[in-house]
Amino acid sequence: MGSADTRIQRDADAKTITITVPDKKLAITIDYSNGCTIKQLILKGKNTLSASGIYSGIRTKSQAYTSQDNAGTIQVVENAGGVTLSGIKYGDKDIAVRETWNFKINRDKIRWDITREYSNAATLEEMAFPKWNFSDLSVWKGGIMDNGGMVWCKYLKQVNDTYGVHTGGVTFWNAESGDALRITAIPVKDHQIASAYSHSAQNEFTLTHQVTESQLQQRYNLSRFVSGRANVFAPFEIKKGIVKVSFELQYIDYFKAYSRGTLPGIDAAAVRELLNTTGRYGVVDNNIIGANGWLTNWKCLHEPFFAQIGMALNDPNYTKNMSSTLDQERDQAMLNDGRVLSRWHNAAGDEIPGTYNSKTGYYEAMWGYTIDSQTGYIINASEQFDVNGDINWLRSHQVSCEKALDWLIRRDSNKNGIFEMMNNNVSEQKASDWLDIVWASFENAFVNAQMYEALTLWANCEKTLGNKEKADYYSAVALRLKTAFNKPIEEGGFWSPAKKQYVYWRDNDGSVHGNNLVTPVNFAAIAFGLCDDPQRIALILDQVEQRTEAENLFHWPLCFDSFTREEVSGGNWPFPKYENGDIFPTWGYLGIRAYAKYDKAIALKYINNILEQYKKDGLSSQRYSRVTQMGLGDDILAGISTTITALYRDIYGLRPKWNRMGIEPNMSKELDGTAFSYTHLNTVYALKLSVNAYTMSTNGFSIRSKEGFGAVKTGNLLTYYPQNKDTMLLQVNAASKRRINMEISSWNAAAYSWIVNSADRYRFSIKGLQPGAAYLLKINNTVQSVRAKIDGSYSIEKVCKPATKFSIKKA
Incomplete structure (x- = not known):
């Protein structure tokens, strides 16, 4: 038997209904012969589901019930462009569920409304509202979520590895075929939706949606990812009554929808994949965008490049989440005196005793007070304003940004214009910045370089907010810092004429440390504009390139020579090892920015190198061995994408501003003919770039x-x-x-x-x-x-x- 609508084919004998969109790129088959299940979800002729299909259900402490267990008769009513299935029942005498599934074709989409009625209030361990069971973990490379993050299927390695987030929409994609499935989730008003992505005991890749009145809590501490455990969310209460959720299913041409345009001289496909995986991986959940990412449940606030990643991703969902991330950090991670706590983690164990907040997850790192959390917050907030263009949002951060800056400005006990850390010398064996097992102390050039950038950016924000007095004040502080920073080490600055480089830090006894050509220190001095002396720029960048070439390294190491034994933790020994000489591409954007105006060919070489490395291993490492150039470390760092975000900022020259779109390119001949679109403040800009x-x-x-x-x-x-x-x-x-x-x-x-x-x-x-x-x-x-x-x-x-x-x- 067939329907009058050829897009809806009903077989009353087999009790199946197949719904196909007009272009035939998407179809679903519903089986109501024994319960109710979507048994096929077909994209361009290929079924993506396992034998389990898609079903709804609940799980109490003692029993699980699903729509596949339906005991009653299911009624089917066809209507214009759709079909309704009612009488779906499951549960027991304590909690019974009645559901109606309504499907409707809307152009190239299938809309699925699930209306659920609970017979009683109850405590549930989990619900399937619904549960999507895909064939295996190779069907999709991953899923881009509507909070700007992504689930990377290959990292759900073990059975029951589960990643849970507080958002419902996702676009799954296959990087080989270009086929993608977009699921848009629409809960009813005053309800929350959450998603759990998991590796089932049948080696399926599953997505379980849960719809509740209040936001689901985590089952294990604040963990968004749990290994070997099927449940990531804590038990929750449901009320007697009706709840509704809607999903729109749509086939997406991934290559077209996520195209990076025409990029001569650059592997555009590798750029697309790197940004959609590594670049997004740092999104742990709503309000938590970082770089360590969801596998380790970590976010370092002392990293200043999250807004820049969003600028390159050009995804409004990431932008929205980044704004709310900074809101949460303002409200939960800042102390009354303006100190910005340095980290977020799912559980205690990494903190200075007494600093971990089990409710919020923010704390001070056990390695020392990493002061670049002050500058990281300011830089991210300033650059985020240029991306979101929301002056009221910026105004809501004005007091907190001033407090964060002023906290560090007060740390200048000798009044020389250089701001001091909370540790005084290497004997304390404490860190003060991102290199958390290097004992940089007292006057830290890396933090002060970031402070210069923070002061400069924030002065512009104060000007935009109409506070000329504060803008002039922060500009004056920045100028004084620049003057002091550039003095020779003999005069209290950081420049070493003998070594032709900026040293890393000075202890409170006047001793100078870190003259082993530390790349992020020297790159930051140039990239942030502290060093504008052409001769010094040449001395540093030529030296770095000669030494990188001599070792045939694909990217820059953290330092070229060894720190001394007393300057680092034992985990950095012997050289080259870990933060004492290994390759950390996280700070790649500083190198690209430094070289872009000095020698574009060198900048492009390292951009292409990182793309080649991505094609080899997905940049799925914390760092790379200086000796073997193989990936090391369990942590994956989203910051490894910054070399490519710098392609957009410092080569293509994207400079979106809060009140306009801007471009300041540094193009090379081999890039001539670059063309792509960029959306800023709801306007699509077509950009064509040549020399x-x-x-x-x-x-x-x-x-x-x-x-x-x-x-x-x-x-x-x-x-x-x-x-x-x-x-x-x-x-x-x-x-x-x-x-x-x-x-x-x-x-x-x-x-x-x-x-x-x-x-x-x-x-x-x-x-x-x-x-x-x-x-x-x-x-x-x-x-x-x-x-x-x-x-x-x-x-x-x-x-x-x-x-x-x-x-x-x-x-």
């Missing part, structure tokens, strides 16, 4: 320039920011809503010139000219003398035809 030829376009405008710039169009008003700075701008107000097409010929003191290639009546306003100065304005071949207003602005009204040329220069 000295950059085009940004949207539905509303197109701008081509030889130099970096920023732009935004609101209504009929297009604003162009030369060099992506706020010092000058050109505003183009069109009479109609037609697209504005412009080319910037030059923008410097000699002449500000542009060409309009679209027809309309425009009002052009330039801001940032010399107040009251005389200028020569040229429109096509007509020249006239004009004068800037007292506020440095000048406006022109003109009806333009394509290729109308404008130029204004000092008279």
Whole structure:
């Protein structure tokens, strides 16, 4: 027997219903012959499910019941574009469940509504609302979740390895075929949804959804991942009554939906896979984005690159989660005096005694007070503002960011402009930064370099918030730090003329330590703009490249020579071992940023090296051996993706700002023809990049320039920011809503010139000219003398035809 709707095929004898979307890329088969199960979920002709299929159910302390155990008669009613199955019953005398499943085709999606009625209140150990059972762990490479994170199937290695998160939507993908399944989860209002991903006893890959009135708690401490245990969430209460959840199922062309565009000279597929796995892996759960990731249930707050990862991922779900992560850290990880706790973990054991909060998971690391948690919070908050563009969100972090900065500013006992750690010397055997078993003490160059970046970024945020006094104050503190930092070590700074490098730290007795060419220290000095001396930059970067080449290393080690024995924990000995000489690609973005303006070829070499390494091993390591260059460590660090986030920031030059899209590229000839789209503040920007030829376009405008710039169009008003700075701008107000097409010929003191290639009546306003100065304005071949207003602005009204040329220069 068949349905009148050819998309719905019902076999009344076999008691099956097959629902197929019009393009035939997605189909499901429902079996109601013995209970009720979705026994097939077919993508482009291939069934992805195990024999268990998809079913619903509950589990009490003593018994499990599912929709497959249905004892009654299931009623089937066909309707326009869908079908309803009711009378699904399971449970016992203490807790009985009645369900209705409604399916409806909506273009290329199948919507599945599950309405569940509980007979009584009860305590459940788990529910399946529903449970999806895929054939095995090779069906999908992983799943991109709607909190910006991902489940990486290969890491559910053992039976019952389970990862649980407080979100429901996911896009599973197969990296070989490009087939993907998107499950959009829609709980009813005032209900929460959670997901558990697991490796079943039948070697299936399973997803179990749970819908509850309040957020599920963890069963084992604060663990989101548990090994060898099927249950990750604690028991919970349900109430008598009705609960509903909806799911939309959709076939996705993964290669198209997650395309990174056309990237000449770069393996775009490797970029896509690296960012969608390693880059997302650090998302532990909602409100917890880190780098150590969900396998180890760890997040280090003393890492300043999470917002940058989000900038490269360009996923609004990650962006939203990163904002709420910083909100939670502001509210739970900051002490009253402004100290930012350095870590989050699922259980105690890694903390300075008395600092672990079992309710929140935040604490101070046992290795020492890692002060870069202060700078990490500021840098992430500042860069996150540029990504989320939410000035009210930034304002909600103003007091806390000031407190975090001021906490560290107060730590300058000798008043020399360099900020001090909480440990004084190596004899204390305590750490003060990310290298947590290296005894960097007192005046730490790595932390102070990050402090300079934090001060600079936050000063700009204060300016945006209208607090010029605070902006000037933090800029002045940054300048004083820069001056002190760059002094020779004999004068109290960090520069070693003899070693031609910045040293790592100075103890309170004046002794200097870490002159063994520590790469993150020297890269940070250059990348963050502390070191702007071309000669010093060359001395450092040439030395690093020569030594890396000499050892044929695929990436930079943490240091090139050994620390002394008393400077490090015994776990770092003998050299090269662990933080004393191994390769930690986590700090790759600092190297790329340092080399990008010095020698782009070197920057690109290490970008391509990390992509090659990803194709070999998925970067599934904490670090790499200096000797064998093989992966080491149980921890996987999402920070290993930062070499590729730097490709976007420092080569392609993506600089989204809170009020515009910006690009400041450093392109090489082999990258000519790079083209991709980027979504910022709900606007899709098409970017085309070649050497000295950059085009940004949207539905509303197109701008081509030889130099970096920023732009935004609101209504009929297009604003162009030369060099992506706020010092000058050109505003183009069109009479109609037609697209504005412009080319910037030059923008410097000699002449500000542009060409309009679209027809309309425009009002052009330039801001940032010399107040009251005389200028020569040229429109096509007509020249006239004009004068800037007292506020440095000048406006022109003109009806333009394509290729109308404008130029204004000092008279």
